[in-house]
Amino acid sequence: MSNTKKAIQGGKWITISTVVSTVFQFVQVSILARLLDPAVFGVVSVSTLLINFFYIFSNLGFSNSIIYKQETDQKVLSTLYFLSLMMGFVIFVLVYLSAPLVIAYYKEPRLDKVIKLASLYFLIIYFGQIYLFLLQKELRFRDIAIMEIAGAAIGMCVAIGLAYQGFEELSLIYGQLSMHVVRTILQIAFGIRLFFPSLYFNIDLIKEHLRFGLYNVGDGFLGFVQGNSDNIVVGGLLGVKSLGYYTIASQLAIFPITKLNPIILQVAYPLLAKMKEDDNELRKAYIKILDLISYLNMPLLAGLFITASSVVPLLYGPGWEPTLPLIQIFVFQSLCSCLANPLFTIAFTKGKPNLLFYLNLVTLIIKIPLLYWFGSYWEVTGIALAFLTSTFINLVLNFMIAKWLIGSFYQAFFANFVKPALFCLLMVLSVYLYQQFVGNEGVIHTFVQIAIGGAVFVALTLKYKMSLPEILAMRKSI
Template identity: 70%
Template sequence: MSTKQQAISGGKWITVSTVISTVFQFLQVSILARLLDPSVFGVVSVSMLIINFFFIFSNLGFSNSIISKQESDPKVLSTLYFLGLILGGTVFLIVYFSAPLIVDFYDEPRLDKVIKLASLYFIINYLGQIFLFILQKELQFKSVAIIEIIGTFTGTSIAITLAFNGFAETSLIIGYLIMHLVKSTLSFLLGRKYFKPSLYFNIRLINDHLRFGLFNVGDGLLGFIQANADNIIVGSLLGVTPLGYYTIAYQLAVFPINKLNPIILQVAYPVLAKMKGNNEELKNSYIKILDIISYLNLPLLAGLFITAESVVPLFYGPGWDNTIPLIKIFVFQSFFGCLAHPLFTLAFTKGKPNLLFYLNLATLAIKIPLLYFFGTYWQVTGIAFSYLTTTFLSLILNFYIAHSLIGSFFRDFLANIIKPLSFCLLMVAVIFAYKELIGYVGVVNTGIQIVLGGVIYLALTLKFKVSLPEIRTFRQSL
């Protein structure tokens, strides 16, 4: 099989695994929201913040460096493997013994047990992580997809089972740990065909990997603070219960989009890379990516905006009405954010990843003051609105950087986005009329709203954007 065929096959497998994993995780949240108090999700959200923060330092970007350098030297890989285990063990101890400090910061005693349990992630994950990197390097996307699907299914099943048996916040953490234990075990079993660690360790052999990793740590740390400042402030300023509502609202509005867009960009990046010497082709491709993202994301977000009052009680049960105004804010934040995503591939194609660092720095400088100002006066809704404002301003900076890299494109972008925006406005108007005239409560009304919106958007798209013969031609080309 050629590299191109492997890439196409890999894209299909990654898409399948992403869709299945997204469904599992969405079902988990939907079921657990009916079983657990909002404060439980707030407590777990704090533990995930801690894990994600320390993961920046323990990972050191070895995944990217192994794939980028196509590393195959068994001595280098063995050194990286044992260094990863050392880093994982060190971070485990730091997180475990920092639990009392985190409890004091959030004034939440339940965090002690949760943080200590979550710290095991750093031991479990690093036992098999390098094997997963090597499978990706070898383009074994089918194996990667199988690992993801089995791990997610197992972790989700255990989390739900434990929640039914009264384990509360620990059910989510144990499910998360089991998911990664399964992934690590399968990665080892499937990846040892390509690498078997030997008792060898020489730090001088991995200088290039370390330099690469230190840059990743700096960029990752800044990106983490920029992306999670709102969660940190909600938890510390307002407590874990508002953080639970905030987390659930954010997941519903942003989670599916964050799963969809990486698939598009993963396919687009190698195409853009081949055009880096031709600004006109690069610009046309960038506009096309924005167009595709707009057409795929806008109906999902517009549909969620107009059906939130129906969807939230149906999926999460009673007691989650506080998430509805937050969801309607996050819908707009999510759309602005998804339009910003393609810049990452554009900057790397042009060999200017430093621009992303400066963008993160500028966004952070805008975001922190807004979070404190809006959060102080308007609580959790104000923090959500500050996140929306920051994302919009960041998108303006994002488009300015894109303009500097490929030239003027904004007029073409506006000309393209008018259609999906118009389709969505008509879709929203029809669903709004249905809600007012007939109602929106219950499974039947919710289903009719979703089907009605989908039919309207699809019909308008087939009529004014892309025809069925064009779709068939595209499928045959795959």
């Protein structure tokens, strides 16, 4: 089977796993939002921030370097494997001991048990992580999909079950740990044929991997700070309850990015890495990725924008009204982010991860003052607006870097982008008219709005983008 066909098949499997995992996550959040106080989500959000921060340093960029170098040397892989395990143990100790400092900043005693329990994450994932990287390199996305679905299902069941038993914030942590245990076991089971670690460790063999990862770690650090500085500011200045509202709003609005985009990018990067010498092909692929991301993400974001006032009570129950203006701001921030995400595939394919480091550095320098300036005037809403502004600036710089790497693509991109943008405007207008003249509250009106918006976008897409016979012909050829 050709690499292209493998990528297409992989995209199908990742799509399935993403849809199923998304359903599980929606069910979990919808149920827990009715059982738990918003402050609980804020507390767990803090532990997630801490875990994500330390993960930057323990990863060392090995996933990208293994795929970029198409690494197969068993001695190199063994060295990377044992180095990851050692780093995981060190990070576990650091996270565990950091609890008092985090509690002092957020002034929240409940963080003690949460952080210490969450630190076990680093003792779990590194036993199987290198197998995940190798499965990605070999485009074995069916196996990856099975891992994701199984982990998400177990994690959801554990979290909901413990929440009903009164475990509060710990129910979410136990759910996350259960999910990672299942994934790690399956990663080893599926990947053991590709690599069986030997008792070998030679740091000299992995110098190129470490050099490749240096900028990756720096980029990850800056990316974390500039991507999460808003959460840090909200929790520290306004408290964990405000952070809970902010977290739920951002999670709902960034679902297209965290769920749909990886389907495309996870498949695209290993494929692009095999054509890294051909700028013309890379440019064509980059434009196709942007076009596909636009058509997948924009109708979902536009639909969320116009239906938020009816969708939020339906999903989360009463008491979450403060999230509504935040969600509508995050919709535009998410649009900018999803268009910026594909740059990493080009930067790593061209062996230029340092450009991502500098991009995040500039964005961070811009974002931090905006957070405090906007936040001082409009509190949590101002922080969301600051995040949107800095993300838009990041997107502009992002496109400039992409042009420098693969040549001009602006004309083709904007020609593609105009159609879904206009389709979304008409979709929003149709739903708005329904809300004004028919109704907006309740399950029936909510589902009718979703149906109207979806029908308008699909009809316009079939008429002006790709007809049904063309879609069926393409599906048959695949």
